[in-house]
Amino acid sequence: MRTQVAIIGAGPSGLLLSQILHNAGIDSVVLERKSLDYVLGRIRAGVLEQGLVDMLDAAGVGERMHGEGFVHDGTELCFDGTRHRIDFKALTGKTVMVYGQTEVTRDLVDARRAADAQLVYEAEGxxxxxxxxxxxxxxxxxxxVEHRIDCDFIAGCDGYHGVSRASAPQDSLKTFERVYPFGWLGILSETPPVSDELIYARHERGFALCSMRSAMLSRYYVQVPLDDKVEAWSDARFWDELRRRIDDKAADTIVTGPSIEKTIAPLRSFVAEPMKFGRMFLVGDAAHIVPPTGAKGLNLAASDVHYLSSALIAHYGSGEGELIERYSENALRRIWKAERFSWWMTNLMHTFPEASCFDARMQVAELDYVTSSRAGAAALAENYVGLPY
Structure with missing residues (x-):
């Protein structure tokens, strides 16, 4: 088989890259080691930056997102029992879209299949x-059966544990990592969200987040020690703990119900440099991981797709190769800024085991500044809605 770009991984970044290249007349084959049902069964983040919304529209896959997604003009920070709203639209002129990553993937799969794309699921070895x-x-x-694909370029969109980064020459690869001493216990429940916008809560017992997937599907999280077990958390225990960490109004009005999913996710910051090895490129989680506090994971993968697709379109359109050579440099500049914001949000909102009383006071002082200063609020809003590509 012969194609122009072999894409490893059929998550949203691999599919979005394939769709954008298709619209530009560039052939690709997408290989995925898991089944389609498995890929669509993964429950992931659902906050999309304006830049990703624009990319999905330009790729021709935004119609259902606009019909079923929720535009959020801001978010709320809760500390000392009081909520404070950060108005994204007033501060930056931009918004975010709440639309599940699973739905983004589904829309992209439908578009690629409608175009008779070559998507190979359960590709082994x-x-x-x-x-x-x-x-x-x-x-x-x-x-x-063994298969071979000859190609011009390889895009490694296969995640942190994928084959792409593992195939890079290890003596040329440098990694940076911060592992956080806690995780997020998250549940999904078929209940209406407690707020029209996300609530990020700092509490002495630990961080909490109230978020949503739809008008009748809510996603809630509480910070837990890394050695906690899901089995130790009954639904009743989870709801009681969540109520302790949010403000009284939210605690009194929250609608509870049985969880349909319950998991504990560890938090880490990770970056691999460079992201280009000859004609193989790392994209998304293959090159970087962010803690979910700043809602940057999927969005950061999308910015990689922006830089790589622009470079490949320039190469095939005019033979210009500068963007290909600078792919890693351009992508990493934005990656490190997103890593900084996610690291900052994580340190701001969580309780650390080694934290002193002084550290706790500094968190509250920082939150007070961010929520009472237009400059502080604008800095948070600018990063949350997404820095320009």
Whole structure:
């Protein structure tokens, strides 16, 4: 098989890249080691920056998002038992869209299938070859049969545990990591959200987040120690703990119900440099992880797709190669700013085991500044809605 771009991973970044390239007349094949049902069964984040909304519109897959998603003009920070609203639209002129990552993936799958795209699910034993030459190639197994794809470029959109970063020459790869000493216990419930906008709560017992997926699907989180077990958290215990950490009005009005999903996710910050190895590029979680506090994971993957798709379109359109050579540099500049914001939000809102009384006072003072100063609020809003590409 021959294609122009072999894309490893059929998550939203791989599918979005394939869709954008298709619209520009560039062929691609997408390989995914999991089944389609597995990919669509993953419950992930749902806050989309304006830049990603614009990309989905430009790719021709935004119609359902605008019909079913929720535009949020701001968010609320809760501390000392009081909520304070950050007005994104007034401060930046921009908004965010609440629309689940699963739904983004579904829309992209539908669009690629409508275009008879080559999507290969349950591709086993994927290996990347000769990407340090002008003729890279990829091999995989499907239903016990070996296949080979010859291509011009390889895009590694296969996540933190994927084959793409593992295939890069390890002596050329530098990684940076911060592992946080807590996790997020999250539940999904078929209940109306407690607020029209997200509530980020700092409490001496730990962080909490009230978010949503739809008008009748809510997502809630509480900070827990890393060694906690999901089995130790009954639904009743979770709801009681959440009520303790949010303001009285939210605690009194929240609608509770049985959880339909309950997980504990560890938090980390991670960056791999560079993101280009010959004709193989790392995209999204293959190159970076952010704690979910700043809602940057999917959005950061989308900005990588922006830089890479622009570079490939320039290459095939005019033969211009500068954007390809600068892909890693351009992507990493924005990545590190998003990493900084996610790190800042995480440190601002969470209770750290080693924190002193002084540290706690500094958190409250920082929150007081952010919520009482237009400059402080604007800095948070600017980063939350998404820095320009």
């Amino acid at each position: 994927v290996e990347l070859h000769d990407f340090d030459t002008t003729k890279p190639w990829v091999t995989y197994r499907k239903d016990g």
